[in-house]
Amino acid sequence: MNPEIGHYALVLALAVALLQTVLPIWGARTNDDALMRVGPSLALAFCGFVALSFAVLVTAYVQSDFSVLNVVENSHSMKPLLFKITGTWGNHEGSMLLWALVLAIFGGTVALFGGNLPARLKANVLGVQGSIGVAFTAFLLLTSNPFTRVIPAPAEGHDLNPVLQDIGLAIHPPLLYLGYVGFSVTFSFAVAALIDGRIDAAWARWVRPWALGAWGFLTLGIAMGSYWAYYELGWGGWWFWDPVENASLMPWLAGTALIHSAVVMEKRDALKVWTVLLAVLAFSLSLLGTFLVRSGVLTSVHAFATDPTRGVFILAILIFFIGGSLTLFAARAGSLRQGGIFAPISREGALVLNNLLLTAAAAAVFVGTLYPLALEAVTGEKITVGPPYFNLTVGALMLPVTFAMPFGPLLAWKRGDLAGAAQRLMLAFFLGLVAAGVAAYAQGGGPALTPIGIGLAAFVVLGAVVDVAERAGIGRVPAATAFARFRGLPRAAHGAALAHAGVGICLLGIVAETSWNSETIIGAKVGDRFPVGGYELTLARLEPRTGPNYRELVGVFDISRGGASVGSIESSKRLFTARNMPTTEAGIRTFGFSQLYVSLGDELPGGGLAIRAYWKPLVTLIWIGAIIMALGGVFSLSDRRLRVGAPKPARKAVPAAKPVAAE
Amino acid sequence: MLLWLAISLMTGAAIMAVLWPLRPRAGDGVSDGQADLAVYRDQLAEIDRDRAAGLIGAPESEAARTEVARRMLRVAEADAANRMATSSDRRRRLAAAVALVGVPLFAGGLYFALGSPEQGGQPLAARLDARPEQADVAILVRRVEDHLNANPDDGRGYEVIAPIYMRIGRFEDAARAWENAIRLNGSDARGQNGLGEALLAQSGGVVTAEAKAAFQAAQADDPKDPKARYFLGLAAEQDGRPQEAASIWSGLAADTPADAPWRPMLDVALARVGAPVAPTPGPSAADVAAAQQMSAEDRSAMVRGMVDRLSQRLAENGDDLDGWLRLMRAWNVLGEGSKARDAAAKARVQFAADTQALGRIDALARELGLGS
Incomplete structure (x- = not known):
């Protein structure tokens, strides 16, 4: 398919998003039925255009269309099909397009299934969603265009960063984005409520499932990212308190608080203002995460972008949405009616405690992540806030949460x-x-x-x-x-x-x-035997192999326990030829819930290989x-x-249970 | 054209997304109050279900019912004051006008600023399947590469592709290809010279030890080979032995016909080390003899004069690719980077229609570090 079709579709998506921002909110202000009705159809059109644009880019990757710069820089014709597809979002431009796609799908979902929402609320929600759409499609088109062409086209691409050539790339970013962007819906509901100055009963019913869904995806996304880092980076660590990880942890903590406070709101009609604030915060922290990762502020595997104009653009988006929503909150929160009183010792009270501690934990992570950046920006001094800080602060806050x-x-x-x-x-x-x-x-x-x-x-x-x-x-x-x-x-x-x-x-x-956990670091030659956490490993053989776009050295280890063989483990070092970059593929074998983890290091001068082997009890x-x-x-x-139902016919009690008097 | 059809259809769809819902219709929106009441009714039903399942006791269920009923009453009061939504023709027309005019103008304008509508898609498979005369250089190179990956022992293939690599500036690949050609076809002057030049280009004009070894091997194969002798002379000069360079180059000059294309370059080199330069078409014997007497400044002025003459000749009649290349080299040797660049630019204009010539100009420009 012609890449230009995707390019034009993205431009149209921006045009549609602009209308979606203006028309429905205008309709809601003037109580104009026809204008409010435009919201859903524009949200669906936005969804359609972004999806088309994304499909065109994926096609360009699959067909190795090297007249598209983005494909040249991140693909290779010999790459397996799966990695050609996932490579679409394994780079800055493509991943932002995926972000926009998820946003568009969620907006489309609200439009499709929002039939029972009060018309004004729906119009405002879609309007706010539209404004987020404007920000991100404009960002794509003006600073990170995935459809830039290169003529004459090269005959081969530069290949994808080998660390990313993994099934993890197919799962981790989409899940994470479903989580991040899912909070955009709760954000839109919160801002819509603030614009209108009222919170309907339907509000809580809608916010809770979206918050739950986003939270669930974010949970899986973070867990998947952690497992990916665990097996791909070859250090055997599963959480590094890396700013990029923290960037996803902050919205998760805020989102966890949100799903709990939304329960109070739904059940007891209380904590409304607080829930609105959490909804605003959860998405703000998601945006902040995007900013940290995408602007190149942090240098890590995730920071593909080092272009300062992008950073400034995202910063502007951040200031507009976070600053704007918080200002709106400050102006309007007072007019939201509070309701429902409760004693400190009550379900509500417990949930408030949970909320306070979780928000405090989010704040602790926030400070630990941003303080070094701010300090460096202001004084030029470089400091590192490491695991001890996070373990102490977050640990100290999570201990009472889990106990309560x-x-x-x-x-x-x-x-x-x-x-x-x-x-x-x-x-x-x-x-x-x-x-x-x-x-x-x-x-x-x-x-x-x-x-x-x-x-x-x-x-x-x-x-x-x-x-x-x-x-x-x-x-x-x-x-x-x-x-x-x-x-x-x-x-x-x-x-x-x-x-x-x-x-x-x-x-x-x-x-x-x-x-x-126990760790063995050793230089071993073929035939050497060494103990790891109750098991004995023997380096049986080393063999070179050739993959589609890499060569690898595979170490095969026999595992024995108490003299009896219990299987073998393969660990390898790969060299990706196009970028001349090595990766480690850790060998992992699971026993019950525990794992034996082996990764190959460098070759040693006296022959043999450096080998790190870990025994990780109950790690899974x-x-x-x-x-x-x-x-x-x-x-x-x-x-x-949780489903927003149209007025249903009165339903009989679930027949499975006979009425039983409580004690 | 298909792209324009697709663009029109998409634009139409975007406009319709605004116009369709704007058509007059009785208000079917859900008012705030109705939606709230629906939620409360569901909550009442849930209380009944929990009560029936024995999850909550009678008093709790009564309390919950009362609370929900209280909320329902509150909504009913508020809803009475709440007018049903209306719509106005004026706003509708304005919105329709914005969609009809604004969308095509905005999207079209932005797209023309950003897009490349004249470029079609170029899937790799289609490019590889194209007939040879339609294929682009990148694909031709790739074909040979694919062939060599499949037949890594085809020495002839490496000989074919190495000069192309040189031309498109992939010096590392060129060196590797020459190495393979030498490994498979045996060492000969052409291969060793190619390797030496590729290494030279990689190092930005410095004759490294490897490059020197290659030129020496070329000379061993053919003691008279002019290229090898020239570069060995250059190696001597760069190593700080101008005497030796002068003797190598003088020997070469004696064997070089007056109309050889590298003759002027050789003359410039000779003049640089202060050795006698052979007569015509460059400097006459007298000039050269004079050159030996001259101070360094005067000598450079003389060389400059020669180069100026070449430049003048090319300005009158530019259809001489070798002349242009010589001029670029000469200016570069004299340290006149901007003039060398200027010569390259003029040569590119002269040979704008000849891709092969352009390739050579670009390759030389890169070799000399002029930027392309």
Whole structure:
């Protein structure tokens, strides 16, 4: 397909986005029905044009059309098809186009499924979405045009950065963007509410699923990014407190606070202003993340862009949206009606506590990430804020959050009974203590934080179980009834319990991996044998292989335990010929939830290779926990009360359960 | 043309996205109050469901119902004051006009500023399938490369592609190709000279040890080879042995016919090291004899005069590619970078229609570091 079609489609998308910004909001101000109706059709047109533009760029990549500069710089005709496709967003221009595409799809979704939204709210929401569309399509066209041509066309491309030639690129950025940009919808709702000066009941119903969806995608995106870095970078680390990682963690923390405060708003009609502020903050932090990564402020694998005009452009976008929305918030927040009072010890109170601690954690990450940049910009002094800072601050804030987590769901709305909740958690608490004791014994000395962490993780997981069991009445009612009640529980309750259990599981993985991992760094020749965490590795052979666009040296290791062979592991170093760049492909083998991790280093002068081998106990729980969290989000999303329904015919009670009197 | 058709259709679709919803229609929007009431009704239904499933007790369910009912009442009051949306013909016409005129003007204008509508798509497969006479240079090179990847022992192939690499400025590839040609076809003067020149171009005109070894190998193959002798002389000069350079070049000059294309270059080189220059068409024997007596300044003035004459001749009759190349080299040797660049520019104009000539000019410009 002719790349120029994609180029023109992108230009039209900008034109359409401009109209989408102006017409519906104008309609909402003048209460003009016809103008407000223009919003959805323009949002769909925007979606169509951006999608067409994206499709054209993908086609150019697949067909290796080297008359497109972006393809020349980031593709290679010998690359496997999958990496040709993913290479589309493995670079600055393409990834911004993906960003715009996700934005357009979400706008289109609001337009399609927003039939029951109040007309004014819908018009304002689409208008705000349109303005974000304007900013990003203009950014693409004016500073990062993916359709720039190069004539005469070269016969071969420069290939994609080899680190990115991985299945991870197919998954990580799209998930992350679904998360980042998902918060644009909650942002649009928040700003729309501020523009109109009122929050409808439909508002909370819409904001919660979008926040949940965005949060779920962001959770998966961050987890996937962490796993990718873990196996691709060859250091065996899964979180580096790298500014780019922090950039995704900040909106996640704000988003986590948002989904909790949205519950209060939906159920109790309270915390409205706070929820609006969180919705604004979550997207602002997403934009900030985009700025940090895209402007080239940070130098890392992610910063493809080093062009200062881009940085200035994104900074302008940032100032406009964050500054504008916060100003609007300051001006209008007072006019939003507050509602719903509650005692400090109550479900609402617990959620407020959660919100305060999570926002504080986000603030801590914010300071740690931006302070060095600001300092360098002002004084020129370079400092590094490293893991100790983040571990201390974020850790200190997350500890009470996780400890309080099991209590929240057991407290009643409005007025809770803390003693009662504590009583019901006694068993979980006791088992947590047992787990901590076992951990301390197994460890036999060492940092006291480890058993505490293990105990806390167990407490959180068991607390989630207790929550569901209590609701179903297990132990108090006959088993059949309890099971029926268990099934009849709102999916949101299941979702919350699952997500909370996921946090516990993740915590367990983090504590176990950081406390008990063992590392062997050794220079080995073929036939050498060395121990790693209870296993013995033997470098069986080294063999060169040739891939489609790389050559590699593969080390094959035999694994044995107590003399018995338990399989083998392959680890390799690749050299990508087009860019003459090496990558490491760590060899990973999973035993239960733990992993054996081997990566090849440089060749040593006396023959042989430097080899790093790690034993990482329970490390997979970190990502499994994150997936369970996201799964909890899915459950919660699928809860019927979250769908905005047209006035439905009164529905009969779920027949699965007979009415049972509560105790 | 297909592109224009697509552009018109897309523009039409964008305009319709505005016009279609603007057509007069009875207000079917959901008013704020209605939407709120729908939500509250759903909440009441949920309370009933939870009550029925035994998830909440009777008192809690009553309390929740009361609260929702309170909210519903509040909305009903507010909604009574809320007018239904209307629409005005004036605003509608304005919006339609903006769509009809603004969209094509804005999109068309921006696209013409940014896009390249005259360029079609160039999928690689189609370019590779094109008939040889239609293929572009990049593709021709690639074809040979693909052939060589498949038949890495085809020495002839490397000999074909090496000069092309030189011409398009891929000196590293050229050196590698010559190395392969020498490995497969055996060492000969042509191959070794090619390798030496490629290395020379890579190092920006410095005869490195490797390059010198290549020229020596060329000379071993053919002691009379002028190229090898010239560059070995240059190596001696760069190593700070002008005497030796002068003797090598004088020997070469004696074997060089007066009309050889490299003759003027050789003369310039000879003059530079203060050696006698052979007669015509360059400086006469007398000139050269005089040159030896001259001070460095005068000598350079004499050389300059020769170069000026060449430049003048080319200005009158420019159809002499070798002349232009010689002129570029000469100015460069004299340290007149801007004049060399100027000569390159004039030569490009002269041979604008001849891609091969342009390639040679560009290659030389790159070799001399003039920027292309």
